Amino acid sequence: xxxxxxxxxxxxxxxxxxxxxxxxxxxxxxxxxxxxxxxxxxxxxxxxxxxxxxxxxxxxxxxxxxxxxxxxxxxxxxxxxxxxxxxxxxxxxxxxxxxxxxxxxxxxxxxxxxxxxxxxxxxxxxxxxxxxxxxxxxxxxxxxxxxxxxxxxxxxxxxxxxxxxxxxxxxxxxxxxxxxxxxxxxxxxxxxxxxxxxxxxxxxxxxxxxxxxxxxxxxxxxxxxxxxxxxxxxxxxxxxxxxxxxxxxxxxxxxxxxxxxxxxxxxxxxxxxxxxxxxxxxxxxxxxxxxxxxxxxxxxxxxxxxxxxxxxxxxxxxxxxxxxxxxxxxxxxxxxxxxxxxxxxxxxxxxxxxxxxxxxxxxxxxxxxxxxxxxxxxxxxxxxxxxxxxxxxxxxxxxxxxxxxxxxxxxxxxxxxxxxxxxxxxxxxxxxxxxxxxxxxxxxxxxxxxxxxxxxxxxxxxxxxxxxxxxxxxxxxxxxxxxxxxxxxxxxxxxxxxxxxxxxxxxxxxxxxxxxxxxxxxxxxxxxxxxxxxxxxx
Numbered sequence: 046x047x048x049x050x051x052x053x054x055x056x057x058x059x060x061x062x063x064x065x066x067x068x069x070x071x072x073x074x075x076x077x078x079x080x081x082x083x084x085x086x087x088x089x090x091x092x093x094x095x096x097x098x099x100x101x102x103x104x105x106x107x108x109x110x111x112x113x114x115x116x117x118x119x120x121x122x123x124x125x126x127x128x129x130x131x132x133x134x135x136x137x138x139x140x141x142x143x144x145x146x147x148x149x150x151x152x153x154x155x156x157x158x159x160x161x162x163x164x165x166x167x168x169x170x171x172x173x174x175x176x177x178x179x180x181x182x183x184x185x186x187x188x189x190x191x192x193x194x195x196x197x198x199x200x201x202x203x204x205x206x207x208x209x210x211x212x213x214x215x216x217x218x219x220x221x222x223x224x225x226x227x228x229x230x231x232x233x234x235x236x237x238x239x240x241x242x243x244x245x246x247x248x249x250x251x252x253x254x255x256x257x258x259x260x261x262x263x264x265x266x267x268x269x270x271x272x273x274x275x276x277x278x279x280x281x282x283x284x285x286x287x288x289x290x291x292x293x294x295x296x297x298x299x300x301x302x303x304x305x306x307x308x309x310x311x312x313x314x315x316x317x318x319x320x321x322x323x324x325x326x327x328x329x330x331x332x333x334x335x336x337x338x339x340x341x342x343x344x345x346x347x348x349x350x351x352x353x354x355x356x357x358x359x360x361x362x363x364x365x366x367x368x369x370x371x372x373x374x375x376x377x378x379x380x381x382x383x384x385x386x387x388x389x390x391x392x393x394x395x396x397x398x399x400x401x402x403x404x405x406x407x408x409x410x411x412x413x414x415x416x417x418x419x420x421x422x423x424x425x426x427x428x429x430x431x432x433x434x435x436x437x438x439x440x441x442x443x444x445x446x447x448x449x450x451x452x453x454x455x456x457x458x459x460x461x462x463x464x465x466x467x468x469x470x471x472x473x474x475x476x477x478x479x480x481x482x483x484x485x486x487x488x489x490x491x492x493x494x495x496x497x498x499x500x501x502x503x504x505x506x507x508x509x510x511x512x513x514x515x516x517x518x519x520x521x522x523x524x525x526x527x528x529x530x531x532x533x534x535x536x537x538x539x540x541x542x543x544x545x546x547x548x549x550x551x552x553x554x555x556x557x558x559x560x561x562x563x564x565x566x567x568x569x570x571x572x573x574x575x576x577x578x579x580x581x582x583x
Contacts, residue, residue, distance in 0.1 A: 207323050
């Protein structure tokens with residue numbers, strides 16, 4: 046049912062229209078009325094009617110002023126003007142403003158009914174088109190486009206000026222306008238994930254990632270980006286007074302979703318400090334990234350912050366023997382398993398700060414620390430099939446001349462960078478094999494209306510999040526974009542080479558709704574299926 050609101054200062058006319066029309070019979074529900082525009086406006090804002098019927102000449106606020114405000118605030122609301130013969134000039138002006146139609150007084154029931162019938166058909170068609178567009182956009186956004194990731198990288202690395210950020214955001218239909226911003230990073234992966242192999246499929250992780258996607262789609266103030274395969278970034282927008290509470294709400298929301306997954310999923314959350322300028326986002330991101338990198342040294346702490354990290358340091362320092370360095374090889378191994386190249390510097394700094402004060406970073410400790418990292422790297426590479434003897438260059442062999450923290454930092458960075466490159470190379474080999482199997486499965490089953498990213502990921506035993514990131518990175522399209530292109534390409538062939546009806550072709554290529562198929566076809570191809578069949582476009 047479409048909601049109708051009536052504005053008419055003559056009570057007899059108002060009551061006559063309200064009582065003499067069987068609104069439900071024509072697909073409408075009578076939602077309310079008012080005697081003038083001033084009283085009507087707050088009610089219209091609250092009710093948000095689909096159809097507004099208003100007189101032109103009224104006290105306090107006339108129909109033209111009301112129509113202009115409603116057109117701006119509720120662009121989908123249809124407006125019908127009621128006018129007398131002497132108001133015809135005003136009626137013409139109203140139509141130029143974009144009102145739908147006008148009725149001359151006295152209002153004849155048959156004319157009103159005829160107008161409602163024609164409007165109902167038109168409004169149903171427009172509503173259907175909006176729903177299709179919304180569905181199309183949800184599918185496109187459900188698994189984030191690769192271009193959005195590149196855009197976010199450019200924002201947080203300072204690769205774009207403020208004007209370029211604004212222009213790109215507008216082109217991508219991303220609303221970045223806000224007085225204040227913050228960045229939240231969170232990582233999700235299965236508890237058994239090892240960075241040397243694609244992350245395996247688990248029901249718990251797949252369900253969590255689906256819940257997370259729905260959570261962010263429903264919140265316009267939170268813009269979700271993918272940062273890497275296991276980590277997402279959230280750009281939080283808001284007023285200066287509310288940015289902290291919005292950040293806290295976002296943390297709580299993700300935490301609640303993750304708690305439902307139990308111990309099968311490993312997750313961590315870190316935030317930056319709010320900033321008031323887009324140009325300050327790189328420093329905000331850098332802070333959040335540095336804090337998140339502590340997950341390798343503080344695996345038991347899921348909500349990471351400066352305060353929580355300092356608290357853990359203090360607690361550990363109280364239990365350590367004086368001068369005894371804290372170098373946990375298991376944590377170093379964990380970093381080799383899933384750490385990113387961009388996190389190396391923060392992790393090395395954490396290792397060098399892991400003793401109780403800088404004075405203990407003497408020559409013996411620097412050598413001890415670098416040897417520990419070297420042997421941890423060698424053991425990790427052996428565990429993934431990259432034997433140290435074959436892959437370790439001579440310049441990275443253990444050194445006995447390291448004596449300062451700066452030398453230790455440089456050497457450990459080289460070791461870690463080399464190990465992560467080898468790890469990622471091994472992972473890419475397996476990715477290519479799995480991606481080939483996934484593409485083959487999609488190409489064989491694209492006409493199945495139940496095919497989904499989750500189903501394909503499960504088929505090749507990869508987590509949906511990992512598969513989505515891998516697919517976008519290697520193919521240059523999202524899964525939905527690839528599947529849609531495949532379906533439309535086959536539909537084009539069938540339109541030109543068969544006598545099948547458009548509705549039959551829609552079902553044959555995997556669309557449940559033939560009208561939605563036509564909408565997507567035009568969106569992708571720039572013409573309708575019938576126009577394509579006639580040869581209007583190639």
